[in-house]
Amino acid sequence: MITAILVMAGIAIVLGLTLGYAAIRFKVEGDPLVEKIDAILPQTQCGQCGFPGCKPYAEAIANGEADINQCPPGGEEGVRKLADLLGREFKPLSEEHGVEKPKSVAVIDEQVCIGCTLCIQACPVDAIVGAAKQMHTVVEPLCTGCELCVAPCPVDCIAMVPLAETVHTWKWKYPVVEMRRVA
Amino acid sequence: MLRELFRFHGGVKPATNKSASTTSPIAKAPIPARLVVPLHQSLGSPAIALVEPGQRVLKGERIGAAGGRLSAAIHAPTSGVVRAVEPALVPHASGLREPAVIIESDGEDRWAEPEHINYRITPPDEVRDFVRDAGVVGLGGAVFPTHQKMRPGSGGKTRTLVLNGAECEPFITCDDMLMRERADGIVSGAAILRHMLQAEEVLIGIEDNKPEAIAAMRQAVAAAGEHMEVVAVPTRYPAGGAKQLIRVLTGIEVPHGERSTDYGVQCFNVGTAYSVHEALELGRPLVSRIVTVAGNVERPGNYEVLIGTPMDELVRLCGPRADTRFLVMGGPMMGVRMPAFDVPVVKATNCVLAADDKLFPPAPPEQPCIRCTECAKACPVELQPFELYWFSRSKNFGKAQEYHLFDCIECGCCAYVCPSHIPLVDYYRFSKGEIWAREREKAAADQARERFEFRNFRQEREKAEKAAKLAAKAAETRAKLAEAGTAEAPAAAEAPAAEDPKKALIAAALARAKAQKAEIQPQNTDNLSPQTQAEIADIETRRKALEAAAVPASTAPAPQAADATDLPDEPRP
Numbered sequence: 187m188i189t190a191i192l193v194m195a196g197i198a199i200v201l202g203l204t205l206g207y208a209a210i211r212f213k214v215e216g217d218p219l220v221e222k223i224d225a226i227l228p229q230t231q232c233g234q235c236g237f238p239g240c241k242p243y244a245e246a247i248a249n250g251e252a253d254i255n256q257c258p259p260g261g262e263e264g265v266r267k268l269a270d271l272l273g274r275e276f277k278p279l280s281e282e283h284g285v286e287k288p289k290s291v292a293v294i295d296e297q298v299c300i301g302c303t304l305c306i307q308a309c310p311v312d313a314i315v316g317a318a319k320q321m322h323t324v325v326e327p328l329c330t331g332c333e334l335c336v337a338p339c340p341v342d343c344i345a346m347v348p349l350a351e352t353v354h355t356w357k358w359k360y361p362v363v364e365m366r367r368v369a
Numbered sequence: 370m371l372r373e374l375f376r377f378h379g380g381v382k383p384a385t386n387k388s389a390s391t392t393s394p395i396a397k398a399p400i401p402a403r404l405v406v407p408l409h410q411s412l413g414s415p416a417i418a419l420v421e422p423g424q425r426v427l428k429g430e431r432i433g434a435a436g437g438r439l440s441a442a443i444h445a446p447t448s449g450v451v452r453a454v455e456p457a458l459v460p461h462a463s464g465l466r467e468p469a470v471i472i473e474s475d476g477e478d479r480w481a482e483p484e485h486i487n488y489r490i491t492p493p494d495e496v497r498d499f500v501r502d503a504g505v506v507g508l509g510g511a512v513f514p515t516h517q518k519m520r521p522g523s524g525g526k527t528r529t530l531v532l533n534g535a536e537c538e539p540f541i542t543c544d545d546m547l548m549r550e551r552a553d554g555i556v557s558g559a560a561i562l563r564h565m566l567q568a569e570e571v572l573i574g575i576e577d578n579k580p581e582a583i584a585a586m587r588q589a590v591a592a593a594g595e596h597m598e599v600v601a602v603p604t605r606y607p608a609g610g611a612k613q614l615i616r617v618l619t620g621i622e623v624p625h626g627e628r629s630t631d632y633g634v635q636c637f638n639v640g641t642a643y644s645v646h647e648a649l650e651l652g653r654p655l656v657s658r659i660v661t662v663a664g665n666v667e668r669p670g671n672y673e674v675l676i677g678t679p680m681d682e683l684v685r686l687c688g689p690r691a692d693t694r695f696l697v698m699g700g701p702m703m704g705v706r707m708p709a710f711d712v713p714v715v716k717a718t719n720c721v722l723a724a725d726d727k728l729f730p731p732a733p734p735e736q737p738c739i740r741c742t743e744c745a746k747a748c749p750v751e752l753q754p755f756e757l758y759w760f761s762r763s764k765n766f767g768k769a770q771e772y773h774l775f776d777c778i779e780c781g782c783c784a785y786v787c788p789s790h791i792p793l794v795d796y797y798r799f800s801k802g803e804i805w806a807r808e809r810e811k812a813a814a815d816q817a818r819e820r821f822e823f824r825n826f827r828q829e830r831e832k833a834e835k836a837a838k839l840a841a842k843a844a845e846t847r848a849k850l851a852e853a854g855t856a857e858a859p860a861a862a863e864a865p866a867a868e869d870p871k872k873a874l875i876a877a878a879l880a881r882a883k884a885q886k887a888e889i890q891p892q893n894t895d896n897l898s899p900q901t902q903a904e905i906a907d908i909e910t911r912r913k914a915l916e917a918a919a920v921p922a923s924t925a926p927a928p929q930a931a932d933a934t935d936l937p938d939e940p941r942p
Binding site for chain 2: 224227228229230231239240241310311312313328330351352353355356357358359360361362
């Protein structure tokens with residue numbers, strides 16, 4: 187009887203120590219799920235999901251506080267990827283958070299700009315250059331098209347211009363010709 | 370001298386259709402009235418325009434500088450006036466516009482002063498820069514900037530220099546005719562390349578269906594007294610692919626993700642070698658190339674064409690038949706359908722095919738894949754085309770990449786043998802495009818994330834810095850006040866009570882303002898002359914009298930106020 191208790195206690199101690207050690211040795215920094223979700227999100231940092239940036243939205247999804255269909259820039263494909271990752275059902279984009287739009291960039295009408303710096307402060311990726319009372323301009327390759335600079339502009343000189351297709355970005359079309367469905 | 374040759378896997382033997390365009394010698398195409406020279410004519414970055422509208426240019430004058438490490442210059446193909454630098458239709462399947470220099474020719478075709486260097490005594494880096502500025506790119510069709518390939522492999526040596534004269538694609542005969550007529554120039558170019566690469570041996574691979582070219586090249590090699598070997602290789606498409614020709618000539622199979630230079634082999638097209646000769650021996654940049662015109666035309670042939678010549682003007686020389694539906698740049702296997710007839714000839718244009726329904730019949734309906742594996746047998750890269758097809762069709766791009774989609778050279782052998790008429794290459798091109806687009810998007814997202822995180826970090830840092838500055842300033846003020854230790858004591862005592870440094874600062878400022886106020890005495894009552902003093906006293910008595918009069922009358926406050934406002938005015942004059 188005593189032996190059995192000792193053996194069981196011994197095993198418990200050994201296992202406890204092992205687990206305790208493993209918990210310290212193999213501690214996972216941060217939440218890997220958040221990182222994975224964040225990698226799927228388009229990083230426009232537009233806040234249309236209702237969270238201040240993509241990372242907070244990723245955290246909210248991981249904690250079950252937000253749904254997966256709140257990211258319009260990510261589009262249906264983004265929702266599909268999130269659904270795959272989280273093992274949930276696909277659902278269409280929720281309309282209250284906006285609709286999917288073609289990728290655009292902000293363009294400042296430099297004739298109208300008064301140099302108020304409000305858009306510079308609003309830009310989440312520091313893609314607008316300029317100084318107080320100096321003309322501002324958008325660095326096009328850095329612009330994520332989040333539209334956050336449009337609202338603060340007091341003279342409405344920022345327009346969202348859809349990106350035109352170039353020879354560089356042109357893609358061969360999907361060669362499958364869908365048969366017209368006979369009613 | 371017999372050399373052991375090797376085989377590459379797969380390949381097909383389509384009808385070559387080459388004889389019709391080799392009956393007449395290379396002719397010079399007339400100078401067109403208007404030339405469109407796209408800025409992006411090499412792999413890598415586009416050239417940067419150096420000219421402005423209205424500027425006169427001479428033939429061979431540089432109109433675009435290399436726009437990066439992997440780029441080459443472009444030149445005015447003839448003398449004339451630059452009309453515009455604007456987007457123009459380019460020979461690309463997309464039918465989109467790209468920046469181009471548009472030149473109106475003056476018909477004189479006057480050369481600019483040629484630049485010369487002696488490649489034997491000039492440092493290799495300068496020779497490479499010279500070749501880059503002469504706009505020499507791979508003329509086999511891939512337009513890889515040649516100067517980037519003109520460096521020896523590891524250990525400062527290259528074992529084998531391969532000249533590619535295989536020209537395996539049906540209809541195309543531009544390299545064949547070039548070798549027949551200008552073999553000495555090619556051999557001279559090969560000597561330059563051998564010098565640059567420090568190559569031990571030079572192999573010139575030519576398909577055995579071009580006996581005239583083989584004979585001409587052998588003769589030129591003998592005449593030049595060079596030690597180069599002209600090797601006839603079996604005719605089999607795509608023997609002209611760089612990796613396939615290297616395999617046939619040397620037996621080396623360049624593995625996935627590696628380059629032939631890692632194995633001591635470098636490969637150039639014969640046309641490229643000729644351009645190198647022209648650039649370094651004659652000082653002439655690449656302003657024209659040999660183009661085969663064939664297909665649905667009365668007189669197929671080869672022409673020396675200025676870069677920028679509209680294709681329709683070129684095809685007109687050969688008598689295109691009325692039922693020509695569109696033009697194809699390249700051969701029937703790898704060629705691309707042009708979006709219009711008037712797109713310009715560029716450095717990549719080795720052949721222009723006039724297409725009709727007989728030559729390019731409308732694609733037969735695509736049947737389901739029957740898993741016959743004919744495509745795998747034909748694939749010269751030993752891929753599994755049917756697997757790639759399934760993955761591409763189901764848009765499973767990750768899997769397609771796992772099956773080495775990017776090793777595919779788009780030679781078209783698989784689609785050629787497919788009994789179900791599946792346009793396999795179209796699927797691979799679609800997949801590659803999607804994968805590239807995704808990679809671009811991913812890179813952009815990563816960059817945005819990094820910038821967003823840095824911005825947040827910067828804002829936090831700025832806030833912290835501001836707080837630190839404020840705290841330091843508050844401490845300083847407090848110290849100063851403590852030193853003064855006078856009437857401001859209550860204010861100074863208040864300040865530490867307020868933990869917020871901002872509040873402390875405000876309190877200190879308030880205390881300062883109070884002290885200042887106390888210091889300043891109303892000055893207009895000081896140092897008055899006795900006369901003014903008397904006047905004031907007089908006014909005061911009058912005011913008293915008025916007030917005394919107003920109160921018993923108990924009038925409305927209005928006149929009283931009016932009086933009050935009037936009063937201060939009186940002493941002034």
